Amino acid sequence: MEKMHRKYGPIVRINPREIHISDPEFYERIYAGGSKIRDKDPVSVRIFNMTHSLVATIGHDLHQSRYRVMGSYFSKQSITKREPAINHCIQKLLGRLEQAQETGECITLNHAFTAMTGDIITKYSFGKDFGFLEANDYKSKWKSAVAGSLQAGKIFRYFPLLDVYRFIPSTLAQALNPGMKEIFYIEDLVRKQVQPLLSSHKHDVKAESTIFNALLNPAVPAEEKTMDRLTDQGHMLLVAGTETTTNTLTMITFQLLKNPAVLACLREELKVAMPTPTTILTWNSLEKLPFLNGVIQEGLRLSLGVSIRLPRIAPKDNLQYGDWVIPAGTPVSTATYFVHMNPSIFPNPEKFDPQRWITASEKGQRLEKYMVAFTKGSRQCLGISLAYAELYLTVAALFRQMDMELYDTSDDDCSFVRDCVIPASKRGSKGVRVVIKGSITQ
Secondary structure (H helix, E strand, O other), X not given: OHHHHHHHOOEEEEEOOEEEEXXXXXXXXXXXXXXXXXXXXXXXXXHHOOOOOHHHOOOHHHHHHHHHHHHHHHOHHHHHHOHHHHHHHHHHHHHHHHHHHHHOOEEEHHHHHHHHHHHHHHHHHHOOOOOOOOOOOOOHHHHHHHXXXXXXXXXXXXXXXXXXXXXXXXXXXXXXXXXXXXXXXXXXXXXXXXXXXXXXXXXXXXXXXXXXXXXXXXXXXXXXXXXXXXXXXXXXXXXXXXXXXXXXXXXXXXXXXXXXXXXXXXXXXXXXXOOOOOOOOOHHHHOOOHHHHHHHHHHHHHHOOOOOOOOEEOOOOOEEEOOEEEOOOOEEEOOOHHHHOOOOOOOOOOOOOOHHHHHHHHOOOOHHHHOOOOOOHHHOOOOHHHHHHHHHXXXXXXXXXXXXXXXXXXXXXXXXXXXXXXXXXXXOOOOOEEEEEEEOOO
C-alpha cells in the first residue's frame, strides 16, 4: 500500500470494494465516535475467527449494546481499583527474573511478558489466573497457540469456506488442517472456564466481580449468553489482552536496553519519584512522569497495536475526502502504520525518541491526537485502560528494580517485517532475549 500511495496519492482503491486513505488528519472521520454510525466490514472481521465476539461484531447498534455490558469493567476507575492484582502479577514476574539471575538463565521476554499479561487478563475475566507465570517455561505453548490463532485468522479472511472447520469435530478438523490446533487449544481453555458459569444458571451478585459476571447478568438477553457467544468473547479477551501489550512491553525493553542514554534518563526520573527500588506508585502518579510517558507512547507508536487494516463503513452517510465522494456502505481504512510512521508528524519515525512527546507538549502540540494504537471513536479498543495500566506499572517496576542486558538479540528480532494481525519479526527469530545482571539496590 505504501508504494501505491507514493504513486497515486493519499486515497487509493486497494481492491474492488475497499478504499485506503493515507492522511492522519482524516483518521477521526473514518474512526468516528459520538453520534456517527460506523459498522465493521463483514469481510475483514473474518480475520478474528471469533464470530460472536465484540471485536467481530459488524453492526453498530449490536456493538454498542455489547460494549455497554462490559464497558464499566474496563473503565479507568475500575482498572484503578484492580491495580493490586496487576502489581501482584508484575512482582511475580520480577521474582522469576531474580531467579534467572541466580541460575544464569536467558529470558525470552516475549514469553515472559505474555505469561504476565495472560495471568492478568485471565484473573480479570474468570476470577482466577491460568498460572502462566508459575510454569517453568512460562507455558510457552500458550504463546505459540496465540500466534498460531492469529496467523490462522489471516487465512480465514481470504478463504472464508475454511470456516467449515468450526462445525466439525475438532479432532477431524485438526487432522485436515494442523493449523487449527492452536485455535481449538485456546477455545478448549475458554470453554472449560465458561461451562461451569453457564451451567449454574444463576448470577451471584456476591461473587468476585469479573467480566463474565457482567456477561451473565440477568439483564443481558438470553441470546447473548450462549456457549458460542461466551467462548468467542473469552477467546477475544485472552488474545487481545496478551499479545498487543506484550509486543509493546517487548519493544520498550528492547529500545531502552539498546539505548543506554535513554534508559539513564528514565531511571533518573524513576529514582526521584520512587526513592527505593521497591516503591510502588499508582498508575495515576506514574502517568504524570513526563519521560516515562514518552517511553510508553514511543513503545506504542513503534509497536503499532495491530498491523492489519481495520476498515469502517459509514452505512448511511457519504464521506467527503477532498474532491472525492466515498459512497455510503464503502469499507474505508487508514492502517496504524500510516499514522505512526508519518515523518511529517514524527520526524525520523524509526527512532525511539521519548523526548519528542515532552518537546511537543512544551510547544502546546498534542501528539496524542496521532496515537492510534487502540484506534479511535465508538469502536476504540475496549481494553485501552487496562493496557495503559499494565504498561506504566510494569515499565516503572521493571527498570527501577532490575538491571539487565540484551542477549544475542538484534534489530531483526524486534522489527516489523510480517503482518500476523499484530506486527511480527522475521521467521526463525528467537525473540528478544535478555540476561539479568542483578537487582538494583538503591
